[in-house]
Amino acid sequence: MIWLQIQTNQFSNPGVSTVLFFGTLGMLVLAIGLVVFIVFHQRRVIRYQMQLQKMEEEQQKILLNASIRWQEEERQRIAADLHDDAGPLLATARLYLNENLFKQDINTQLQSIYNAKQIIDDTIQLIRNISHSLMPPTLKNFGLESAINDLFQKISGTGSINASCRFHDYRQRLKPEQELLIFRVVQELVNNILKHSNSSFIHLTQNYNEDKFYLRLHHDGRGITQQDFEKMNKSSLGLGLKNIQSRMKVLHGSINFEKDLSQTYYKVTMEVPFEVEVVS
Amino acid sequence: MFLYLVDKNSPIEKLLINTAIYSAFIPIGLFFFYKRKETGLIFILIYLISGLLTDLLIYPIVRHYTNNEFITYRIFTLLEYFLLSYFIYFNLKSKLFKRFIVILSTLFLLFSIFDLINSKSRSFDSSPTGIACILILSYSIFYLFEKIKNPDSLFLYSTSNFWVIVAFIIFFSGNFFIFIFTQSNYSDPAFQSVFTIINSSFNILKNLLFSIAFLIKPDKGKQSIQMKF
DSSP: OHHHHHHHSOOSSHHHHHHHHHHHHHHHHHHHHHHHHHHHHHHHHHHHHHHHHHHHHHHHHHHHHHHHHHHHHHHHHHHHHIIIIIHHHHHHHHHHTOGGGGGSOHHHHHHHHHHHHHHHHHHHHHHHHHHHHHSOHHHHHHOHHHHHHHHHHHHHHTSSSEEEEEESOOSSOBOHHHHHHHHHHHHHHHHHIIIIIOOSEEEEEEEEETTEEEEEEEESSOOOOHHHHHHHHHSSOOHHHHHHHHHHHHHTOEEEEEEOTTSSOEEEEEEEEOOBOOOO | OOOOOTTTSOHHHHHHHHHHHHTTHHHHHHHHHTTOOOHHHHHHHHHHHHHHHIIIIIHHHHHHHTSOTHHHHHHHHHHHHHHHHHHHHHHOOOHHHHHHHHHHHHHHHHHHHHHHHHOOOOSOOHHHHHHHHHHHHHHHHHHHHHHHHSOOSSOGGGSHHHHHHHHHHHHHHHHHHHHHHHGGGTTOHHHHHHHHHHHHHHHHHHHHHHHHHHHSOOOOSTTOOOOOO
């Protein structure tokens, strides 16, 4: 109706009606177009955000499942160690120390007691080993540097692989819980290298820079890249890698798997925010 | 603001003008009914009340006693510009955009004074109004750009400010050309008729959009989202 009015009314300047018609219409179309674009763009952003959130939730779920599975496997391993090793050992010791022992001659009695003592010593050693695998005493008492040195010496000691490590600057220790998590990640990485890489050496270096703690592992065997790591994290495979990922999340750190520029080595770099242990 | 031409207009135009003027009572009523206390919206309320007072009281009085109604246009243009730009300024987060608004507003004020002194025309202030339109449209686009860049609400259209900005955009883009041509066609009856229809229609639309804005309850952070990039 507005535009009918413009056409029927005689403007003193006839050009004005055309400019007014197209100008106002154009401005209005642009304005409405802009508002519609903004609304649709925001809807798209929201959809993207929701997708991202869903993906993150799924990733969290995978990590949680991996963590539960790992805990169950660890429990089964401890249960198997206790049942298959400590159980029979203690049962054998009990056989030596049965009620008929006092009916036997003194030499047999002494021999039986000696054998039982040996078995009990073995059992103590076995339980100590289980305990150490749960919480390495070196880590608790002397820190990450000593624990990793100890681990690498043991690996080197087997003679199958050359393992070495060098801590450049570790005068201030990290928090104990951080040290334990980092040690577990290193253990898992080293375990993977030993199992899958077929490499001839492993070398670990430590450094820190601007409140960040860095650890880098080098090896010359078959390795994985960041892309492989992320792919395996999303699949049901790679329980160990998922544990690494969840531990890094707890540490608020990051891990990067890459092939060296020379294409000869694989390297894994861990970056963890430095939180110094508070000595009370 | 209207060219007060009720006496000269046809009945349908008179109806449109009156609807446009009195429709301002809807958002004002809703503001008080829902007890809105947001600082930004108070500026819109002041704008609505001042528009209503100008249309119903000040303009007729000035026109009746002095015949210098052009001064009312100029004062209302300044008042409208500063209230609306302050609303946007208040709701913007970017310091750069805020600085832009302050600089442009100062320049606009200087230009309005310059135009008042130098303009020979004793009619509608097309130049300051046209510039005010462009500036308010630009600030509104700034605002929307900032909101799509850093959204603080899950749905942009579930906030009062969004509807206020939509009202600005539609009102000023719809009226831009008519405001530009008013000064040179002020005494043309055909133009006056078109002005009445276009301006009144967009005023009604603006008041309805303000009403929607006042109807929306304030977001208490229930729908806030955290950007995770």
